[in-house]
Amino acid sequence: MSEKNRDGKRTARERLAAEREKQKAAERRRRGLIVGASVVCVLGLAAVIGVVAANAGKDDGGDNAGPVVAPSGANGEDSLVIPVGESGARSTLTVWEDFRCPACKSFESTYRSTIHELTDAGQLKVEYRLATIIDGNMGGSGSRTAANAAACAQDAGKFVEYHDVLFAEQPPETDDAFARTDKLIELAGKVDGLDTPAFRTCVEDGTHGAWVDKSAQAFNKGGFSGTPTVLLNGQNIYRDQTMTPAKLKQQVQEAAKG
Known part of the structure; x- marks a missing residue:
């Protein structure tokens, strides 16, 4: 095999290895984005639950509504x-x-x-x-x-x-x-x-x-x-x-x- 052919095959292998490394790096980035998005979703859900809970307290008058004072003559x-x-x-x-x-x-x-x-x-x-x-x-x-x-x-x-x-x-x-x-x-x-x-x-x-x-x-x-x-x-x-x-x-x- 000529020196020229050997150099061509080595260059091709190097290009293939570099391409594979790029793919691995892209995969690592993709996984990182998925994990990050999942964390954001969990935090967002927690925030929504907190808002719902807070509003539920408001609907019920909350703990700071004061004493229950019935009007004069109320019954039942x-x-x-x-x-x-x-x-x-x-x-x-x-x-x-x-x-x-x-x-x-x-x-x-x-x-x-x-x-x-x-x-x-x-x-x-x-x-x-x-x-x-x-x-x-x-x-x-x-x-x-x-x-x-x-x-x-x-x-x-x-x-x-x-x-x-x-x-x-x-x-x-x-x-x-x-x-x-x-x-x-x-x-x-x-x-x-x-x-x-x-x-x-x-x-x-x-x-x-x-x-x-x-x-x-x-x-x-x-x-x-x-x-x-x-x-x-x-x-x-x-x-x-x-x-x-x-x-x-x-x-x-x-x-x-x-």
């Missing part, structure tokens, strides 16, 4: 019910509502006068229970802040009147106006005798905020599909497509006759 399990009407009435209407909820406003607009008529006649007692689902769905804190203000109105013996004002003056669902305590105090001016220093302090300090959180938790645990949830003697009448104010009145009056 954990004192989460605001009662209206004669306690001896034969029919009980349980109403879960959110002051930011448009469907709740629609229900109130349709049934309010009938409910007032039946409670005034001593034929119906109403158990108002407060939820804050719009805060969770849309963001903000208006549901919670308005519910606290309503509880403050209950302390003053003005719950029904203020409850009706809040729904009559309800802002658009995307407008978190009820998060502003000055707005809630302004609306209290529409209820005779409600805008007092005691009411203002209760609203501004969020006196019943932890109680509202507990009520919201009870709603979530109740398995309800949304607000309003309206139960007549335990039966969900809001889902009854045939229900009307006249039909509700008839059922309550028949029950009152025994």
Whole structure:
């Protein structure tokens, strides 16, 4: 074999060896990238879990929500019910509502006068229970802040009147106006005798905020599909497509006759 051929074969072997070394180096880099990406993914997942856990704490009122202070006259399990009407009435209407909820406003607009008529006649007692689902769905804190203000109105013996004002003056669902305590105090001016220093302090300090959180938790645990949830003697009448104010009145009056 000539010297020229031997040099050619040696050069080819060297090129092949160099190419193999390049491939090994590329493989090592690829493995390093995979490991690095895996670490990033794990850290990212941990961060997401941390955020979810933090938000879950916020939804439940957190550990810093303060003491649970029920409004005056609240009753039921954990004192989460605001009662209206004669306690001896034969029919009980349980109403879960959110002051930011448009469907709740629609229900109130349709049934309010009938409910007032039946409670005034001593034929119906109403158990108002407060939820804050719009805060969770849309963001903000208006549901919670308005519910606290309503509880403050209950302390003053003005719950029904203020409850009706809040729904009559309800802002658009995307407008978190009820998060502003000055707005809630302004609306209290529409209820005779409600805008007092005691009411203002209760609203501004969020006196019943932890109680509202507990009520919201009870709603979530109740398995309800949304607000309003309206139960007549335990039966969900809001889902009854045939229900009307006249039909509700008839059922309550028949029950009152025994």
